[in-house]
Amino acid sequence: MPFDVIGQATMESDDSLASYPLSCYEKCPIPPRHIRQLDEIPFPSRPYLDYYPADRGINAGYQSKVRVIDKYKVIGFISSGTYGRVYKAVGRQGQPGEFAIKKFKPDKEGEQIQYTGISQSAVREMALCSELSHPNVIRLVEIILEDKCIFMVFEYAEHDLLQIIHHHTQNPRHPIPPATVKSIMFQLLNGCQYLHNNWVLHRDLKPANIMVTSAGQVNIGDLGLARLFQKPLHSLFSGDKVVVTIWYRAPELLLGSRHYTPAIDMWAVGCIFAELLSLRPIFKGEEAKMDSKKTVPFQRNQMQKIVDIMGLPTKERWPHLTGMPEYGALGSLQPPMLHHHSHHHGSKAASASHLEKWYYSTIGAHSSTSSPSSNSSLSSLGQEGYKLLAGLLEYDPDRRLTAQQALQHPFFSTGDKVSNNCFEGLKTTYPMRRVSQDDNDIRTSSLPGTKRSGLPDDSLVRPVKRVKEA
Amino acid sequence: MKAIHPPRHVVGRPEVCRLCVKTERRSASQQGRHPAHLCANALLTTCGTNATQGFGLASVLPPRCHCTQAPPHSTYTMAASFWQSTQRRFWIFSKDELEQIRGKLREEDQGLVQMFPLPEWRHLSIYFNQQVNRLGKRLVIRQQAMATAQMYIKRFYTKVEIRRTNPYLVIATALYLACKMEETPQHIRLVVQEARSLWPDFLTLDISRLGECEFFLISEMSSQLILHQPYKTLTTLQSDFYLSQDEISLSWSIINDHYMTDLPLLYAPHIIALTAILLALVLRPNPVPGSQAAGMAAAQAALAQAQGARGLGSGLGSGQTTPGGAAEKESKTNEARVGKLQRYAAFLAESNVDIEGMVDCTQELISFYEAHEQYNDKATRDQINRFVKARGLDKA
Known part of the structure; x- marks a missing residue:
């Protein structure tokens, strides 16, 4: 299921699975029990991204083949921070579930958005989220680099x-x-x-x-x-x-x-x-x-x-x-x-x-x-x-x-068995995350920070803190 | 000369590593030490790959290899996650696969390929290695970031035909990105300035070009930017093999050199590191020209011995004959070296490390050193510059 979305986008994923060097497994010094676990991990050769050939890109500017608005329908704005904004979205191409799309704020030089190099914190988050996979760590669905912006698509959490x-x-x-x-x-x-x-x-x-x-x-x-x-x-x-x-x-x-x-x-x-x-x-x-x-x-x-x-x-x-x-x-x-x-x-x-x-x-x-x-x-x-x-x-x-x-x-x-569902046995249900309809245009170049809606962190008077990069 | 430890017979209480299900022996001197140091599998799978993923109390106490028994974090020395890493899953190919990938790229751009011939990949990699080093020196960048940059370049060119790119822009961008990933960020403006002064005919001072190329690089690499490098394996193993400073440096430079081959796309980093250590052990005490062949023979013999010993099961007691003929000399250095080689062979025999892969790595490296002699810097540079200029890729 995690890679359903991606499977559609990259047909070659099956090939790469078939041609994955089995010999590597034969020599793999981990016991079969663990290999099986590894086997269950799908092997899309290009799990996240695809776009037009580089040549055209280099001459005519970088173009993402996957367009955020083609693939996702934004249904609300969740929050904003120094990094950018987070939107709630659903798939337009039959992807199951809901998504939280984190859009990183591009730097602005004058009026025009420019490529100024991706911030270290964005690079870290992109690289780490691509590498990590655990039921208790937020799951990255894909990253779309489009129009000088970075969109990280996560599984939605209510x-x-x-x-x-x-x-x-x-x-x-x-x-x-x-x-x-x-x-x-x-x-x-x-x-x-x-x-x-x-x-x-x-x-x-x-x-x-x-x-x-x-x-x-x-x-x-x-x-x-x-x-x-x-x-x-x-x-x-x-x-x-x-x-x-x-x-x-x-x-x-x-x-x-x-x-x-x-x-x-x-x-x-x-x-x-x-x-x-x-x-x-x-x-x-x-x-x-x-x-x-x-x-x-x-x-x-x-x-x-x-x-x-x-x-x-x-x-x-x-x-x-x-x-x-x-x-x-x-x-x-x-x-x-x-x-x-x-x-x-x-x-x-x-x-x-x-x-x-x-x-x-x-x-x-x-x-x-x-x-x-x-x-x-x-x-x-x-x-x-x-x-x-x-x-x-x-x-x-x-x-x-x-x-x-x-x-x-x-x-x-001690005591009762720990459940992997923290709501197990609860009679009450928690209210759903508030999403606002003020700003549903994920592609707008308007910068975050000026307009606060939805339920940003500081609506509960939390101290705001982000790292100052050296 | 510093006293070198005699070869140790790895005997004593056998312990079963539950992860790799292999019997492990600890010498008296190893008591109290983490046995993972002798368990090659522990190196590879390491702490945490089988970390608790499920729920319930049973999963809190997963079946664990000794090596996962929570040493303090500061003493962890191996990356926890190579076997589940994107590097292992998406960026290590068989030779055939790599050839297919490159063949497909060439096929898609047949016209370009015919119009702009280029030297073999190893020569291109040598050229990139030199350029990365030049730029890295100007920016005072650590070796590890330069290695990372070279890996990014290699990965990028398995996805994109080189004749469609401006390699100088790709080199500068890869280094800029590598510095961020290695947590030693450089300002984009500085990278562009330094790159431009190195290659004034091929780059502009426009930082947005580099920023745009960064998007390309990250996309082609599917944001899979975290690398496992052989340097860490070397650092971890050096004390287990009693490597001298010379041997460490030589292993280190062999690792530096392997970035000029396809090996980083073919083998896991520990295979590379172990091969580098072996080569350092057999080549180092033989500065005499012509003795390299003997050294190679010794390397092959050590590997064969380890493989044979593995077949015999425990294999350790039988492995005491000196590997190869090069060990017959009676000098103390040689004895020490033989001791180290024996220790090394014993380690390999006990492990499940892919010895065939190491044999292949050894051959690749030797053949690389031969190919290096045929490398023509000017011809390579001219061929690259020709397509960049002819296609106007420097202007883009």
Whole structure:
């Protein structure tokens, strides 16, 4: 099914399948069980693109053979961002399902759109999405390069975590059922494990980037900030100075670490877990803006929010702490105020974590109306839920749970079986994604940013953050 | 001279690698080390290809090879995903397939092909290699990005007849794109300026030409831009084979050279890397002219031995005879080399690495070095420049 669309476009795909060197399989040093899996992957020789011969293109300008408007009918506008806009569409050529088409903003020189080189973040996203394939990572259908614009066509997802969380804060505020939380976390971690095993750091995990299909499948989306971390030619820091939306930014990043690891994604997953429980960002700090010298300021307010719950980090808990560039700035932070009694009792109290208290009051607060033993109450997540949360929100990135460790956590093996449909057993249905009809002309050259409609991220007053390319 | 480890008999507790279902032995010195280093299959399939894809708790704990037992991320050394990569699925061909693809392109443009004869592909690749290096030097670009650029050029020309393109624009664009993919981006304006000063007769200063060509390149490559290169395999294996600095450098330059052949379109990167290491091992201690033949014989013998040993099952104990005649000398260096070769052969015998492919790679490389002697830079350049000028491709 994934390549149905493409199969029509490229008739040669069958040939290439037949002529694929079987001898390669004979020598392939992986056991047959795995080969079978590989076999099931279709082999279109040109899965995504096709167009007129290069010669004509070079003389008369590049022309895409596949035209977005011939192949897709845009039925609404979803959102816009610094990268461009996202539209909802259906296939015109019998492709099943619905699609989200991400149109990258072309640069404008004067009045005319020019080829100015594709942005690094677009190149990353195109290359990574073409390479990756996992049920919990957003699925790319095709990429169309047309009229100096890039259109990435994805499978449509009806929901995202931001919207689901938002729904639960409404009339009246009601917690997300524990089975749903478990399934979401399991699928999210599964996707993370896949990315990390493939040397991909997502670097921008947050509820708005976690898609959920109407079948309850969780898809990690927006790989615009993602990059490979295997043997980088330069330190990751030198490329992008700032990564991850501030509320989900790991402490090592806030403290100016130059080298970072998949653990930064795991911190964000911990923040998302907390947010699924409490329906608010757990560390909702205010972002200090970059100053005119383009130096990255210490994010004091954000760090303070973390310290308020997690306590001050110590070098006992985090041996590399003292080597962090912003280590000195930690001294200016207030010790946590949550505990009235421990307020003046020295550094031990200052470094004590209040996460456990936060956790139990969060899951307990919702349980007043239902019996604590009930499976529908968050309190059924119990102690294992706390341990998982604490493992993800571990200060020391070396000790923080990896995706694989988190997946093996008893949290998932105790209680009911984890479902691969996070909506399983739910009586309520979530509202569909709002799409606006204001701007259905995907081919218009009008640039995004000026007009906001639909449901952009910031309609829920989310901090807007994108990477500043070096 | 630095003391070199004696050959190790790989004995000890046998362990079964559950992924490749092969018995693996660990020497005492290897205890506590990740056995994946001795398990060639682990190299290839590596951690994560069988990563959890399904659901339910069983899938959280997939059947795992030792090599997938979560070393800290920082110690992962092999790309996780070669076997599922687009490179493996779409961009590695058999020789026949590659010939067919090129034949089809020629057929479609018979007129052009007859009007503008070009030298063989290896010579064109040598020319591209030189031009990429020239531009790369001006922009101070790392070797790996230059290798990536050459791969992009190779892939592009399996889709588009070269006589329909301006190769200088393609070279500059491939390098510009490769730098972005290798996370060492260069400003488009700078690339265009430097390229123009290298090839003033063939490029304009208009950056939109390069931007447009980038669309072409990405389209023809179906956005499949992530590459697996042999350099990483080499870096990973160098300590397992106790390679000296000289041997590492020689392997590295053999890998650099293989971009001037079709090998990157024919074989997986680990095959290339292992071949480069073997050649470095057999050629290095023989600087005497004429000894290359002996070195080659030794290389072939080592491969044959590994293959034979594999047939015998465990094969390890029997593999202690010196490979080839070149090892009879008694110098210490030679002994060390023989030790390394034995170790290497033992590694191969234990692995499922495609030895026939390595034999072919070895022959291709040797034949390339011969072909290189016939390479005529001026003739190649003139032939390329002729069609670019005649067809006005430089103006486009």
